[in-house]
Amino acid sequence: MTAQLIDGIALSKSIRAEVGARAAALAAAGHRPGLAVILVGDDPASAVYVRNKVKACAECGIHSVLEQYDAALGQAELLARIEALNADASIHGILVQMPLPRHIDPHKVIEAIATAKDVDGFSVHSAGTLMTGLPGLRPATPYGCMKLIESTGVDLRGKHAVVVGRSNTVGKPMALLLLQANATVTVCHSATPDLAHHTRQADVVVAAVGRRNTLTASMVKPGAIVVDVGMNRNDEGKLCGDVDFAGVREVAGWITPVPGGVGPMTITMLLVNTIEAASATAA
Numbered sequence: 430m431t432a433q434l435i436d437g438i439a440l441s442k443s444i445r446a447e448v449g450a451r452a453a454a455l456a457a458a459g460h461r462p463g464l465a466v467i468l469v470g471d472d473p474a475s476a477v478y479v480r481n482k483v484k485a486c487a488e489c490g491i492h493s494v495l496e497q498y499d500a501a502l503g504q505a506e507l508l509a510r511i512e513a514l515n516a517d518a519s520i521h522g523i524l525v526q527m528p529l530p531r532h533i534d535p536h537k538v539i540e541a542i543a544t545a546k547d548v549d550g551f552s553v554h555s556a557g558t559l560m561t562g563l564p565g566l567r568p569a570t571p572y573g574c575m576k577l578i579e580s581t582g583v584d585l586r587g588k589h590a591v592v593v594g595r596s597n598t599v600g601k602p603m604a605l606l607l608l609q610a611n612a613t614v615t616v617c618h619s620a621t622p623d624l625a626h627h628t629r630q631a632d633v634v635v636a637a638v639g640r641r642n643t644l645t646a647s648m649v650k651p652g653a654i655v656v657d658v659g660m661n662r663n664d665e666g667k668l669c670g671d672v673d674f675a676g677v678r679e680v681a682g683w684i685t686p687v688p689g690g691v692g693p694m695t696i697t698m699l700l701v702n703t704i705e706a707a708s709a710t711a712a
């Protein structure tokens with residue numbers, strides 16, 4: 430069996446078209462959606478991510494402001510900027526790009542963002558709404574993974590989903606989103622003995638550990654949905670995920686490629702969250 434590709438670029442395109450229409454409607458009603466993106470320091474990968482976020486906003490008619498600061502920016506100064514953006518009615522979402530320089534406490538920064546503007550969904554409040562099933566802003570990457578899984582048309586009720594990775598930004602919220610969709614969920618991580626024992630039983634596997642070849646063909650149940658969150662480089666310097674794509678695609682039923690799977694969806698769901706935040710203010 431050769432797996433069907435889950436095309437994150439095509440799905441992104443259709444969701445971004447909806448985002449554009451919603452942004453235009455909000456703007457026409459006098460509520461142009463706005464996103465503030467803050468970058469501290471000169472990490473080249475972060476600079477690329479931030480540029481792509483700002484570009485995606487422009488393409489969808491979302492107003493964005495990019496604030497770039499030297500790595501020496503003090504924590505108090507950053508918190509003061511967040512306070513000002515919290516009070517700025519033209520801004521509906523605030524994103525502080527991670528990682529931050531070591532002298533800045535990321536938890537303090539995340540918690541300083543107004544709950545209604547937490548478009549990353551990283552705050553304790555947002556995590557709490559996800560945990561309890563209340564409405565709220567969901568972290569973009571796992572939210573995007575859910576959309577990719579939904580696009581297969583497979584109903585998750587009664588299915589066994591295995592999440593590999595337990596980060597606050599992907600693994601843990603992913604497990605909660607799958608649970609909310611009525612899957613039976615197992616979370617595996619670096620201290621899990623015999624990872625393959627778990628993944629072989631999974632109807633859905635989400636790999637989010639940041640190490641290539643974590644999931645190989647012999648670890649996958651035939652027909653399973655495989656979602657690859659990894660962004661790694663192989664020996665030739667080519668982008669690759671956590672999944673051995675060539676091997677696993679011969680066993681799985683559906684698989685997301687890297688690049689072109691989860692990556693584009695992360696930015697797309699940030700745009701969706703910005704629209705949701707703006708709509709909540711406009712209501």
Ligand code: GUN
Binds near residue numbers: 528549569
């Ligand atoms: N750094 C890498 N991914 C992300 C993300 O989704 N949000 C923020 N704020 N920083 C990141």
